Amino acid sequence: MNDFDPFDPDTLADPAPGWRVLLDEHPVHYYADFDPPFYCLSRYQDVDAALRDIETFSSEHGQGPRVTPPQGMLSNPPQHTFFRGLVQQAFTPRVIAALSDRIIAISHELADAIEAGDPEFDLHDDYAAPLPVIVISELLGVPADHRRQFKAWSDAQVAAMGAPDPTAYAAPMAELAAYLMDHIATRRRLLGSEQSGDADVPDDLTTALLRARTESGQQLSDDDVLSVASQLLVGGNETTTSLITNLMWRVLQVPARWQRLVEEPDLIERAIEESLRYDPPVLGLYRTTTRDVRLHGTTIPEGAKVYLIYAAANRDQRTFANPDEFQLDRPRGRHLAFGLGVHFCLGAQLARLEARVAVRTLCERLSSLTLVDDGQRIAPFFLWGRSRLPVRR
Template sequence: MSSSSNREKDRYNLTTPEVLANPYPTYRRILLENPVYWSDFFGGWYLMRYKDVAAAMQDKRISAKRPPVSKLPELEQQKILPLLETLSKWILFSDPPEHTRLRTLFNKAFTPSIIDSMTERIQTLVDELIDGVYDLGQIDIIHDLAYPIPAIVIAQMLGAKPSDREQFKKWSDDLARFFGMFRMKPEILTSAQQSIIEMTEYFRCILEERRHTPQDDLISRLIFAQEKENSLDDDELLSNCVFLTFAGHETTTNLIANGLLALLKNPHQMQKLKDDPSLITTTIEEFLRYDSPVQRQARIAVTDLEIDGKQISQGQRLFLMIGAANRDPEQFSDPDKLDITRPENPHLAFGKGTHFCLGAALGRLEAQIAINTIVRRFNNLRLDTDQIEWHENPSLRGMKSMPVAFNP
């Protein structure tokens, strides 16, 4: 089937560069016209309204334990079995009781006291990264700041070397392309599989080292829990180290960059934050609502059910459109306006219910420190280009680069 034929079946053109650059007018149109609709192109039901998305996130008839790819011939699935087997062990693709068991173990890395203890370390890292480019009067926010911050932090938590972050970025990019794939391209499947194999082996080496020489990091704590409780096997441990590495920086990178872009396009809001840095808490929540790093989550119906009069059959996919729900005028007043002082902000960027984001507190802290430091240290910050290029990914919303200039 030709690319043009594929696009014709995507009735709302959600995969065109124009819509990927700014999907929100299209989301609003769908929300008004057809808030629960079947897409042949994506092979699933789209839920656009806040109330439907929030309910689906907590509905036991709707499962997170879904195949990461659909419409893939059996022969092609056989070629990527190592990839599919690793993903099947991710906490992201599990339901209780497996999810409860895994989450209980991994929650130990994200307690409030552990997150609070990282504040000084993250602030030092942000300042060092800015110091490295400050005299130049220009910076690529993504490459020089928004990517390294969470990548270094999660690497240290898992016992990896911060100096390996470029390799992690390559692996992560391959997985992001896989999760954003809307046409089955063999080269994307092959690259994702190779990267996940390499990441698993990377952490396997760390696992063996920590078994002999434990340190104060997450992987050592997981080994201790594994040996004490016998509730986590090596494959599960390694698979979820890969997951945390990918999820732990991909979304935070985009939260920081997308949020800063929103401030640059709303200079009065930038000035408000500059005048009152204590607004950073509500600022980050508004970034998460206004331009969520995760635009949609996939689920699967485990039984027949009905949503808004539409009959969803067992085994069918549902796409929970977080980006649309977070701009639903029935839930948020003036939803297309960036308001960093918005008092009530029950956005769904981190999910809801059982699968609420494991690293939400860490992502918030990293973004708060990064954004406040950027606003404080960079004078006359401005975009250094008229054209922003977005990744071709309807699930993970992020820019390929973000060059900005400032007065040192």
């Protein structure tokens, strides 16, 4: 098969056989049926090298298959360094660790509602989707009653990246931007009155982003904070939901596997890493070449979009033993689910914490879970998760 097609319905339903063909036979694959056409890299060593070589494989034109202008952290140094440095000041390991108790409480509230409802329920809708939305909206200080809307907007933003007609999503994206801008402006006003001594400013990520400054005193503008907040929302919601659903799906597919996890919850951390390797929620992202690149006998021309397939690299037999086997207790390896290098996922620790808590609560509260069927795949071709996962308690 020299015609690997990421949009083919069979590939969408189960991309792994396609990864094997790319890995074994077409390490540089040209996909012509997209505007613009793009190249695919699949081998671990090639994806790893491309992620490290940010001068040749640039993020300046977006992470998706289309050419977009640099925006916030979706850029190269020095813009990327400026943004990432300020966001890291606000999004520290201490801030994330402090969320642990709250995440445990949310997971138990969701389990309470499940126990009070029908024995058959949707693990996506009733558990894995609300958890990260609640966490990120509380982190940003967005009122609780707007969360459903928040989720719809962030899903639209993600879907627009890989959709044939991204303009279809222009309206929800503009609504999200207007909503966040209003939130930022309100917070900016509060910070202004704080300086005049008569306001209590909520201690959340929006405030921290507005206060962060570089050593030379540079700060983020309101537009910058908007771009960061929407990147956190888009990068952190559906991906974390997919991690929880993908892991539970694979584990429940083999009832003995679920039983083992319930009996040995210390395996949860390894199971999360194995799920990230085997079923990464982001299958791959794009870079744009800044010069001709000669690789495995093919020249990728300057200015080409290159799809770096993290999911394929995670199945490379040169790096992982028996890569197509899901092993609950596989020793932790260097999977690429969170990318690598300067753009390595800023939310990786938060995502791992949420998944750990979510799965542990299910082991404790809903240990007799069984899978009803495989549900349905989420739509965007470069993401991997279940939009429905029917289960019985």
